[in-house]
Amino acid sequence: MGTTERKKREKRQRRDTIIDAAEKIIFSKGLDQATMTEIAKEAELSKGTLYLYFKNKNELYMAITKRGSNILNQKLVKIFSGDHTGIELIRLMGETYLTFVRDNPGYFNAFLHYDSLRDTEDLQNSEIAQICEGNKQEAMALMVRALQIGIQDGTIKSSYNPKELAVIIWASTRGITMINHTMRQTDHHFKMIEDMEVNTDSMFENFLNLVGEGMATKKGQKKYD
Amino acid sequence: MGTTERKKREKRQRRDTIIDAAEKIIFSKGLDQATMTEIAKEAELSKGTLYLYFKNKNELYMAITKRGSNILNQKLVKIFSGDHTGIELIRLMGETYLTFVRDNPGYFNAFLHYDSLRDTEDLQNSEIAQICEGNKQEAMALMVRALQIGIQDGTIKSSYNPKELAVIIWASTRGITMINHTMRQTDHHFKMIEDMEVNTDSMFENFLNLVGEGMATKKGQKKYD
DNA sequence: CTATAAAATGACTGTTGGTCAGTAAGTGAC
DNA sequence: GTCACTTACTGACCAACAGTCATTTTATAG
Incomplete structure (x- = not known):
């Protein structure tokens, strides 16, 4: 009989329930203010049970990171199923990232926290961390692929090393996303520049136009005029 | 007699001693692993005394952020005392930032933590936070000034709004710095891209060349060939 | 030397992450 | 139905730590 199967499924569901509860609590109050007891209560379980599914609070938060990534x-993979030129793919990836972070600031906080972990020992022994790492690498690989496609179809200059360029574009996009995110999170209370509310919506657009002039070929730039 | 003066000076010194101790402990173990008792011990004081000088652990960490910024x-201001074109100033600012973060990863962690704070109430009531905020704005203002100088001296295209451009450049530079920082912190254990150790040293250089083509005038680009 | 103020202390409290001995629920054999 | 056994869950308990405050120590001035 499929008892074993059912048990496994139920266990996965419990796990998901816990992650759901953790997201609800942590996203609303922040990691520090969220307590394991409260998360347990939200999941309608006792605190001890949480530790049967997750080694500790950090690992639970990493599970959220994994889910988010x-x-x-x-979403990023899906972009590639459409019919786009390389430069279009780059733009779509950036916009997708930006939109994702805007709609899911909690996940982005989880990403940032994940990146701030330093205890390499712990990270390497954690299965979840391995998957998070894999996701980061996959995203980067997609960006490389977009650039290679662009070089192939002539929308991106062939003078660049796609891997190097990918890292730069990705890093810059993340930086812009972060400013965006931080400003939203602090409720626009602190302004970056006196007398100017930066239009966060157009920032990535402007960035692409700026970088586009260096990166794209004439053909690749046409789209942006 | 100057007793009052001396007392004030001694109080400042005590404060600095505590911050010194806090840096030593927090930079080496991370904020979470550092305890107030240990910091007190390092400063040769008792825990209670720390709370006479700082409202709480977070405010102490913010004092570190303030010192770092x-x-x-x-360093950023000093750049402007030299005789440089606008585009050179931009480059120098980026390099200074990158070098600072490389040499002082602990301060950068403090910056990141500061940016992640969300409790706007607390932030606004904190004198230290106000100063940190002022420093951020000042750095941004310097970047705007560099761009304005560049537009004036013809090394930067006049078609851009210097304020908007400043935010983009600053954000991108931070993004690149962050990747750099994260990779160093995790001891290069996780690679970004398979079969490629990204040369972190040249990343900003490449970024500037890329952006330079969009931002700089012909005259401004000459320097980079 | 004494009175007063300022500075420093560390025992104490409340909270929280994490543990574990004990309990409950589920499962399969008979 | 019930017994033996396994798996899942519980919450009292512990240790560690941030933060407090009554008390003690030190400095100052008359």
């Missing part, structure tokens, strides 16, 4: 990567 | 801004 899975969702993001799914 | 003061040091960084000092």
Whole structure:
């Protein structure tokens, strides 16, 4: 009989329930203010049970990171199923990232926290961390692929090393996303520049136009005029 | 007699001693692993005394953020005393930032933590936070000034709004710095891209060349060939 | 030397992450 | 139905730590 199967499924569901509860609490109050007891209560379980499914609070938060990066990567992969030139792919990836972070600031906080972990020992022994790492690498690989496509179809200059360029574009996009995110999170209370509310919506657009002039070929730039 | 003066000076010194101790402990173990008792011990004081000088652990960490941003801004301001074109100033600012973060990863962690704070109430009521905020704005203002100088001296295209451009350049530079920082912190254990150790040293250089083509005039680009 | 103020202390409290001995629920054999 | 056994869950408990405050120590001035 499929008892074993059912048990496994139920266990996965419990796990998901816990992650759901953790997201709800942590996203609303922040990691520090969220307590394991409260998360347990939200999941209608006792605190002890949480520790049967997750080694500790950090690992639970990493499970959220994993879930977030899975969702993001799914969106990124989907872009490639459409019929786009290389430069268009770059733009779409950036916009997708920006939109994802805007709609899911909690996940982005989880990403940032994940990146701030330093205990290499712990990270390497954690299965979840390995998957998070894999997702990061996959996103980067997609960007490389977009650039290679662009070089192939002539929308991106062939003088660049796609891997090097990918890292730069990705890093810059993240930087812009972060400013965006931080400003939203602090409720626009602190302004970056006196007498100027930066239009966060157009920032990535402007960035692409700026970088586009260096990166794209004439053919690749046409789209932006 | 100057007793009052001396007392004030001694109080400042105590404060600095505590910050010194806090840096030593927090930079080496990370904020979470550092305890107030240990910091007190390092400062040769008792825990209670720490709370006479700082409202709580977070405010102490913010004092570190303040100190770090003061040091960084000092370096940034100094750049402007030299005889440089606008585009050169941009490059120098980026390089200064990158070098600062490389040499002082602890301060950068403090910056990141500061940016992640969300409790706007607390932030606004904190004198230290106000100064940190002022430093951020000052750095941004310097970047705007560099761009304005560049537009004036013809090394930067006049078609851009210097304020908008400043935010983009600053954000991108931060993004690149962050990747750099994260990779160093995790001891290069996780690679970004398969079969490729990204040369972190040349990343900003490449970024500037890329952006330079969009931002700089012909005259401004000459320097980079 | 004494009175007063300022500075420093560390025992104490409340909270929280994490543990584990004990309990409950589920499963399969008979 | 019930017994033996396994798996899942519980919450009292512990240790560690941030933050407090009554008390002690030190400095100052008359």
